Amino acid sequence: GNSVTQMEGPVTLSEEAFLTINCTYTATGYPSLFWYVQYPGEGLQLLLKATKADDKGSNKGFEATYRKETTSFHLEKGSVQVSDSAVYFCALRRSNYQLIWGAGTKLIIKP
């Protein structure tokens, strides 16, 4: 079946540190991959997406590359800020309607 596995949190970093949040997936066919972010007290916001192998999604300094050979879509950012503190969700979507979600990774950035 389809599933998404994310690294467990919380991940705690200092400001300006390099961030990686791992995401791997299991899916039949060729899913589209997404990262969503949930800031405290807010809803789920699309952060970036990639729709085919080797695509790189990017937004607000975050990047993730769709790696079919390793079935991964790791989220990276070169220099994190306190305002990046949030919960990050990796998700996949095939041609049907559902989004399949990872468990979410809480990111805490300390000044």
Place this chain on the structure above:
Amino acid sequence: EPEVTQTPSHQVTQMGQEVILRCVPISNHLYFYWYRQILGQKVEFLVSFYNNEISEKSEIFDDQFSVERPDGSNFTLKIRSTKLEDSAMYFCASSEEGTGNSPLHFGNGTRLTVT
């Protein structure tokens, strides 16, 4: 930027009562969804809706749940007789297309507390 809006932000109800959660999707979107997130658990798919009918639903979406698009702008989720285990954050979403690469845009959610 257009956004999905949900009301109320927090709903408290007694077990056995009916609740209606309301959503206004983005105006040019054609596909609508409900997801929920029980505290500390994964986000779960409930139902998708297109062209005034349910496209897909999960095992969670049993006979106690129903969805409706009563007019051109609102999309509602009704729970007929709430149970304690229905307590969760309920997210409405919409998308332009139903294809895999069309991203979903979510509202801020309604926190439902069943006592």
